[in-house]
Each structure stands twice: as structure tokens, then as C-alpha cells.
Amino acid sequence: xKTLAVIGGGITGVTTAYALAKRGYGVTLFxxxxxxxxxxxxxxxxxxxxxxxxxxxxxxxxxxxLKWMLKSDAPxxxxxxxxWHKMSWFAEFIASIPKYRQNTIATARLAIAAREHLFxxxxxxxxxxxxxxEGILHIYRDKKGFDHAGEVSKLLAAGxxxxxxxxxxxxxxxxxxxxxSYYGGYYTESDSTGDIHKFTQGLAAACExxxxxxxxxxxxxxxxxxxxxxxxxxxxxxxxxxxxxxxVVVCAGVGSRALAAQLGxxxxxxxxxxxxxxxxxxxxxxxxAAPTVSLLDDETxxxxxxxxxxxxRVAGTAEFxxxxxxIRADRIRPLVDWVNQCFPGVSTxxxxxxxxxxxxxxxxxxxxxxxRQANVFYNTGxxxxxxxxxxxxxxxxxxxxxxxxxxxxxxxxxxxxxx
Ligand SMILES: Cc1cc2nc3c(=O)[nH]c(=O)nc-3n(C[C@H](O)[C@H](O)[C@H](O)COP(=O)(O)OP(=O)(O)OC[C@H]3O[C@@H](n4cnc5c(N)ncnc54)[C@H](O)[C@@H]3O)c2cc1C
Numbered sequence: 313x314k315t316l317a318v319i320g321g322g323i324t325g326v327t328t329a330y331a332l333a334k335r336g337y338g339v340t341l342f343x344x345x346x347x348x349x350x351x352x353x354x355x356x357x358x359x360x361x362x363x364x365x366x367x368x369x370x371x372x373x374x375x376x377x378l379k380w381m382l383k384s385d386a387p388x389x390x391x392x393x394x395x396w397h398k399m400s401w402f403a404e405f406i407a408s409i410p411k412y413r414q415n416t417i418a419t420a421r422l423a424i425a426a427r428e429h430l431f432x433x434x435x436x437x438x439x440x441x442x443x444x445x446e447g448i449l450h451i452y453r454d455k456k457g458f459d460h461a462g463e464v465s466k467l468l469a470a471g472x473x474x475x476x477x478x479x480x481x482x483x484x485x486x487x488x489x490x491x492x493s494y495y496g497g498y499y500t501e502s503d504s505t506g507d508i509h510k511f512t513q514g515l516a517a518a519c520e521x522x523x524x525x526x527x528x529x530x531x532x533x534x535x536x537x538x539x540x541x542x543x544x545x546x547x548x549x550x551x552x553x554x555x556x557x558x559x560v561v562v563c564a565g566v567g568s569r570a571l572a573a574q575l576g577x578x579x580x581x582x583x584x585x586x587x588x589x590x591x592x593x594x595x596x597x598x599x600x601a602a603p604t605v606s607l608l609d610d611e612t613x614x615x616x617x618x619x620x621x622x623x624x625r626v627a628g629t630a631e632f633x634x635x636x637x638x639i640r641a642d643r644i645r646p647l648v649d650w651v652n653q654c655f656p657g658v659s660t661x662x663x664x665x666x667x668x669x670x671x672x673x674x675x676x677x678x679x680x681x682x683x684r685q686a687n688v689f690y691n692t693g694x695x696x697x698x699x700x701x702x703x704x705x706x707x708x709x710x711x712x713x714x715x716x717x718x719x720x721x722x723x724x725x726x727x728x729x730x731x
Contacts, residue, residue, distance in 0.1 A: 325563035327706035349512035357627035358617030362423035363500035404674030420471025426704035439514030559687030583669035588627035601657025
């Protein structure tokens with residue numbers, strides 16, 4: 313194979329295009345938006361968080377989920393209207409509970425491996441993405457949450473990550489701006505944060521310097537492959553246009569399931585909506601009162617990132633409501649209230665709301681590897697951790713293509729599922 317199409321210009325598509333171009337392939341990237349990183353990779357939580365590697369496939373998620381199900385300001389919201397997609401996804405989610413430990417450990421390993429590539433690429437290509445290396449502090453309001461975190465820490469340690477329990481006083485020393493009373497915390501010094509959109513845009517420009525053809529505004533309507541050749545049909549103003557390649561990599565986020573079906577593969581990605589707000593820190597007092605250390609609040613499931621001096625991002629919540637992308641006021645309100653409570657000195661006069669769809673696999677593990685046809689590959693389904701994991705999975709995908717791996721997904725310590 314010499315020429316490859318990459319479908320999708322989010323973080324996974326752009327990192328994949330970069331990893332393939334570096335390996336000498338002729339890459340064409342198709343993205344339906346006018347620019348890279350306009351979909352889920354636009355305004356996420358910003359955390360590069362090995363410490364958030366715990367998969368959600370824990371029995372307690374089911375109990376909490378049932379309690380939260382119909383409360384509009386709860387961290388999780390489920391539209392009870394049944395669909396085959398949703399039901400099959402939940403059935404597979406429950407079936408993956410026995411792999412909770414193994415998948416959490418594998419995710420931590422992957423997240424640690426991703427750091428070295430991401431940081432090296434940013435340095436080599438001169439990408440400024442408001443990277444901040446001040447660690448991530450997980451905060452707990454009760455003993456139950458804190459004790460569970462202790463168990464999670466053992467799994468993270470098995471994956472190679474060290475994080476420290478901290479007392480409320482130590483939390484105050486780590487992040488003095490945080491208001492409120494807490495039972496305790498866990499601090500991961502090696503984690504960091506950054507702007508996914510800025511990084512992806514910067515890497516997309518680097519791809520073009522490596523002769524990747526980035527075709528924006530190109531909606532892929534059909535993709536076919538016979539194992540030797542792949543034909544990609546895009547919609548243009550003048551009608552459909554067909555491009556031929558030696559192979560294809562699907563990195564289409566929540567669009568991957570439909571494209572995989574056309575290629576004879578099943579990738580059961582579900583769109584799990586999340587919200588963020590970007591608080592513009594307009595005055596010196598707000599800039600002083602906003603945290604620089606990244607936080608994860610276990611009770612509300614919110615994460616934060618300080619982006620440069622002037623922006624404070626807060627993100628979270630999970631909504632199972634199909635491909636609905638509406639930004640709901642009743643889902644944004646709890647994020648603003650949280651900032652008002654935890655950082656009372658921050659002015660929330662100017663807040664930019666956003667919603668995005670996480671491409672989530674039922675077992676929470678990304679799919680990286682070859683499909684049914686020898687020239688069809690996937691790097692998709694990164695769920696709540698696409699920013700954290702993408703550099704590692706792009707490198708893995710690059711190796712899968714070079715080594716012409718057989719059908720199935722790359723066996724990263726437990727990530728082994730047949731296509
Ligand atoms: C609220 C929220 C907070 C988050 N916080 C974090 C965090 O703190 N840390 C972290 O690691 N992760 C986080 N995530 C997850 C992370 O943002 C995602 O996993 C990641 O952005 C997914 O990247 P992607 O490339 O797979 O998908 P996308 O960014 O959606 O890219 C897929 C691209 O494919 C294109 N596409 C799809 N179909 C077609 C087609 N037919 N033709 C042409 N183009 C097509 C789309 O337009 C899109 O641009 C968060 C997500 C959300 C929603």
C-alpha cells in the first residue's frame with residue numbers, strides 16, 4: 313500500500329494522518345467541516361489524564377445511572393426512548409463489566425505511552441496549544457468516593473501511573489483558589505492539560521507540510537473496498553466525486569459506525585453527548601481567582617482546564633440521546649453554578665457553552681487495527697479520552713499498516729477484540 317485515505321479530521325484522524333505521513337505513505341484526509349477539529353475535538357475538557365483512565369464499566373455506574381436517569385441536572389441523562397443502537401450498546405456495556413479491571417489498566421498504559429509522542433510532536437512542529445504541566449487533582453466530598461479512588465489508584469499503578477492521596481490541607485496548598493470543604497483528594501503530578509482544537513489545527517498544518525492532502529468541506533457519502541483498492545465517494549457542488557486509494561483508515565468519531573457498516577465491519581460507537589463552558593477571564597481578579605491546576609470533581613463528574621491566562625474550561629456530563637447536538641440550557645446551568653460555588657471570585661459574565669458527542673465504545677476501549685478487508689483500518693471509539701489517548705493509538709495504527717497486521721484489533725495489553 314502506498315496511498316491511504318483517512319476519513320475524519322478530528323484529533324484521531326489528524327494524528328493518524330501524521331503518523332502515516334511520517335512513515336512515508338501518501339495520505340489524503342477527508343473532513344466534512346471547513347477546518348480540522350470542529351466536531352468533538354473542538355472544546356473538550358482539555359485534560360491529558362492518565363489519572364482518568366478508569367473505564368465506566370463498573371457495577372456502581374449502573375446504580376448511579378438509574379438514580380440520575382431522569383434528573384435534568386444530574387451528571388448522566390438517558391433519553392428512555394428505545395433504539396436498537398442504544399439497547400445493543402447498553403447490553404455490550406453490561407457484558408464488559410467483567411473486564412473493568414483489565415481495561416482500566418490497559419487504558420492507563422496507553423495514556424502514559426501517548427504523552428511522549430504528543431509532547432514530541434508539539435515540540436518538533438512548534439505547536440502552541442496552551443499546554444500546562446501542573447498535574448490533575450481529583451477531589452472527593454465523601455469517604456465513599458475517596459475510598460473507591462484508592463481502589464482505582466491500585467489499578468492505575470498496575471498500568472504504571474503513580475498518584476498520591478492528599479488531605480484537604482494539601483489540596484489547598486496544591487490549588488489555593490478552590491473553595492468548599494472536601495473529604496480528600498488524589499493528585500497526579502505527571503498529568504497535564506491543553507487545548508485540543510489548537511493542537512489538532514497545528515498538527516493538521518504540520519501534516520500539510522508533510523504533503524498530506526487535507527480535503528476540507530468534503531462529506532464522505534460512500535466508501536467501498538475489495539481488499540486491493542478503496543473507493544471514497546464525496547459529495548461536491550458538482551455532484552459525487554470518486555477517489556481511489558490503496559487503503560483507508562476510518563477515524564470518523566461518531567460517524568465511524570455507519571462507515572464501518574459500509575465496509576462490512578461492526579464498530580458499535582454510540583454518541584455520548586457532553587457539555588463544556590469556556591469562562592472568559594476578562595479581568596485580573598478573575599484570572600487570579602481561577603485555578604491553574606486541573607481538577608476532576610468526582611461527585612459532579614466535571615473536569616477543568618486553565619487555557620492560557622484568559623480562559624477557564626469546565627466540561628462533563630453524559631447524555632444518551634442519539635445524534636442530538638442541541639446545547640440545552642438546563643445542562644449548561646449546573647456547570648456555571650459549579651464555577652460560582654467552587655471559584656466565587658471568578659466572574660461568569662461571559663461564558664461560551666458547547667456540546668460534543670463522545671465516540672464511545674461499550675467497553676470504553678478504542679478500536680485500533682484492521683477490519684474485514686486487508687486494506688481497511690480503524691482508529692476510533694476513544695470515548696471520554698480521545699485527547700489523552702490519540703497520539704498512542706495513531707502510532708499503533710501506523711505500525712498496524714506497516715506490518716500489515718491480520719484482521720482484529722491491536723492487542724495493547726488487553727485491547728484485543730475480533731472485528
Ligand atoms: C464534554 C467533553 C469533554 C471531554 N473531555 C476530554 C478530556 O478532558 N480529555 C480527553 O482525553 N478527552 C475528552 N473528551 C473526549 C474527546 O474530546 C474525544 O474522544 C475526541 O475529541 C474524539 O476525537 P475523534 O477524532 O474520534 O472525533 P471527532 O473530533 O468528532 O472527529 C471526527 C471527524 O470526522 C468527521 N467526519 C465524520 N463522518 C464524516 C464523513 N462521512 N465525511 C467526512 N468527515 C466525516 C467529523 O466531521 C469530525 O470532524 C471529551 C469529550 C466531550 C464531549
